[in-house]
Amino acid sequence: MLRLIGVGNRWRGDDAAGLVVAAGVRARLRGGIAVIEDRCEPLELIEACEGAQAAWLVDAVCSGAPPGTLHRFDAAERALPAGLFRVSTHRLGVADALELARALGRLPPRVVVYGIEGSRFAPGRPLSPAVAAAAERLAGALSTELAACAAGR
Amino acid sequence: MPERRTKTIKTDVLARVEGEGAMRVRIESGRVTEVQLRIYEPPRFFEAFLRGRDFTEALDITSRICGICPIAYQMSAVTAMESLCGVEVGGQLRALRRLLYCGEWIESHALHVFMLHAPDFLGFESAVAMAREHPTIVTDALALKKAGNEVMRVVGGREVHPINVRVGGVHRAPRKAELATLVAGLERAREIALGAVRLTASFDFPDYDQDIELVALAQPGEYPIDRGRIISSTGLDIAPEEYESRFVEQHVPWSHALHSQRTGGGNYLVGPLARFATSFAALTPLAREAAADVGLRAPERNPFRSIVVRAVELVHAVDEALELIAAYEEPDAPAIEVEPRAGVGHGATEAPRGLLYHRYEIDADGTILAANIVPPTSQNQIAIEADLRGVVERSLELPDEQLSRLCEQTIRNYDPCISCATHFLTLEVERC
Numbered sequence: 001m002l003r004l005i006g007v008g009n010r011w012r013g014d015d016a017a018g019l020v021v022a023a024g025v026r027a028r029l030r031g032g033i034a035v036i037e038d039r040c041e042p043l044e045l046i047e048a049c050e051g052a053q054a055a056w057l058v059d060a061v062c063s064g065a066p067p068g069t070l071h072r073f074d075a076a077e078r079a080l081p082a083g084l085f086r087v088s089t090h091r092l093g094v095a096d097a098l099e100l101a102r103a104l105g106r107l108p109p110r111v112v113v114y115g116i117e118g119s120r121f122a123p124g125r126p127l128s129p130a131v132a133a134a135a136e137r138l139a140g141a142l143s144t145e146l147a148a149c150a151a152g153r
Numbered sequence: 154m155p156e157r158r159t160k161t162i163k164t165d166v167l168a169r170v171e172g173e174g175a176m177r178v179r180i181e182s183g184r185v186t187e188v189q190l191r192i193y194e195p196p197r198f199f200e201a202f203l204r205g206r207d208f209t210e211a212l213d214i215t216s217r218i219c220g221i222c223p224i225a226y227q228m229s230a231v232t233a234m235e236s237l238c239g240v241e242v243g244g245q246l247r248a249l250r251r252l253l254y255c256g257e258w259i260e261s262h263a264l265h266v267f268m269l270h271a272p273d274f275l276g277f278e279s280a281v282a283m284a285r286e287h288p289t290i291v292t293d294a295l296a297l298k299k300a301g302n303e304v305m306r307v308v309g310g311r312e313v314h315p316i317n318v319r320v321g322g323v324h325r326a327p328r329k330a331e332l333a334t335l336v337a338g339l340e341r342a343r344e345i346a347l348g349a350v351r352l353t354a355s356f357d358f359p360d361y362d363q364d365i366e367l368v369a370l371a372q373p374g375e376y377p378i379d380r381g382r383i384i385s386s387t388g389l390d391i392a393p394e395e396y397e398s399r400f401v402e403q404h405v406p407w408s409h410a411l412h413s414q415r416t417g418g419g420n421y422l423v424g425p426l427a428r429f430a431t432s433f434a435a436l437t438p439l440a441r442e443a444a445a446d447v448g449l450r451a452p453e454r455n456p457f458r459s460i461v462v463r464a465v466e467l468v469h470a471v472d473e474a475l476e477l478i479a480a481y482e483e484p485d486a487p488a489i490e491v492e493p494r495a496g497v498g499h500g501a502t503e504a505p506r507g508l509l510y511h512r513y514e515i516d517a518d519g520t521i522l523a524a525n526i527v528p529p530t531s532q533n534q535i536a537i538e539a540d541l542r543g544v545v546e547r548s549l550e551l552p553d554e555q556l557s558r559l560c561e562q563t564i565r566n567y568d569p570c571i572s573c574a575t576h577f578l579t580l581e582v583e584r585c
Contacts, residue, residue: 041312041313043295043298043299043302046295096281099281100280100281100284103281103284103285103288103291104284104288104291104292105288
């Protein structure tokens with residue numbers, strides 16, 4: 001089973017990037033792949049990964065790079081840089097949630113994480129143009145990659 | 154003459170608490186001269202922007218104050234509005250609300266006991282580090298939290314910021330068959346909660362007792378959750394309407410959260426220790442037995458043992474949720490009609506962290522004219538600072554790093570919800 005998990009908050013500007021990518025992939029794909037939109041509750045994220053052979057996660061990040069910059073990480077191989085995915089002091093972020101899944105032996109064998117660099121996270125704002133364009137490009141590329149994986153190529 | 158040394162221990166961002174805050178302790182020549190719990194998360198102005206809104210909207214607006222305890226806000230708001238309008242919601246509608254509140258207690262206590270506080274006692278920096286050594290504890294914690302989340306989803310409409318409560322009842326009463334789907338998860342949760350009582354009781358606790366007035370709701374025959382009079386360990390017994398004449402909030406320069414005291418002076422404490430002390434007899438027999446089996450007696454005066462009390466409350470909340478589900482009959486209507494009338498209403502319920510008080514003034518059309526919200530963390534700030542002082546004074550010989558960790562653990566005894574309190578954690582210890 002393949003899973004694509006978009007993480008974010010649709011009401012917080014560029015933080016919606018992961019959700020926009022998930023919606024874009026869902027619109028392009030037919031069957032075989034579960035597309036999940038998540039608010040980054042660690043429990044939900046662990047459950048969303050549970051039993052998957054491979055999972056792709058997309059989230060907005062804030063590293064100081066130009067808006068729309070794409071970061072790619074192999075989370076099955078090593079831990080994500082925690083600071084990059086930390087969005088709240090209130091709860092665990094994507095990096096901690098994946099480490100929790102790894103510690104519990106519940107991490108899929110293959111986990112690829114994409115981070116889209118955001119620039120504005122104010123409540124009620126739309127995606128910034130550079131982030132919207134990057135999300136659209138990533139949705140297209142991921143659709144092709146996931147379809148190929150689902151077909152066993 | 155001993156050498157004069159000043160030392161400051163500070164933590165700029167407190168971890169494993171809800172929200173953003175810091176703390177600072179100043180030690181001069183072996184004496185603690187200053188303790189400040191700084192809640193710097195910005196003020197949120199909820200009370201101001203409730204003005205002009207309809208009386209039916211307060212519960213959903215105030216639930217946005219907290220993602221961990223939204224039901225507490227909904228319940229205090231809805232209780233205030235209903236009492237203002239001369240309506241009391243009873244029978245199965247009240248049972249549904251209490252079930253929903255049990256769901257919040259379960260998910261909130263499970264998060265705090267296992268993921269935020271247990272790492273302190275087991276010597277880990279985080280729940281993730283703890284999970285590597287103790288995967289079963291974390292797996293159990295996640296199952297327990299999930300059982301609470303499911304109650305929130307089925308009864309409240311969704312897990313975070315539920316949307317099913319309304320003035321007069323609920324928007325939609327769940328079918329019996331829907332509640333039946335919760336039973337298996339809750340039965341497993343009850344076993345996990347009983348295990349949590351045994352686990353937490355086996356921790357090493359610093360030797361520290363506090364002498365402070367314990368304040369909680371009380372209602373004959375019921376563990377305090379959704380209603381009751383406000384009572385205390387020193388004889389206070391008042392209706393929620395009298396709250397503001399007996400308790401006073403004041404601003405301190407180092408915190409965005411108001412400090413609460415008894416009118417005329419005197420510190421007090423709200424939360425699990427207070428509820429356990431004043432309503433032990435109202436716990437379910439299983440919860441009382443679980444406490445007795447580990448030697449926990451009411452009143453418990455060591456704040457570090459609050460983690461065991463929370464675990465006992467977990468047993469209670471799961472147990473009561475199962476009882477409520479077993480006794481549930483679908484109500485004829487999901488709500489009773491409530492007409493607004495001009496006046497002032499008061500609502501007090503027990504958030505997982507303690508007493509949450511709301512007051513609203515509305516006009517004859519139901520427009521909110523004024524609002525006052527006193528969250529539990531704000532009420533516990535003085536007690537937290539007093540404990541920090543007491544704990545540091547007993548532990549001056551510890552190296553700074555250990556002292557800092559002990560201070561953070563002390564703060565976490567209160568499961569502080571800083572987001573709720575701002576209108577808080579970094580740790581700073583200064584030794585002189």
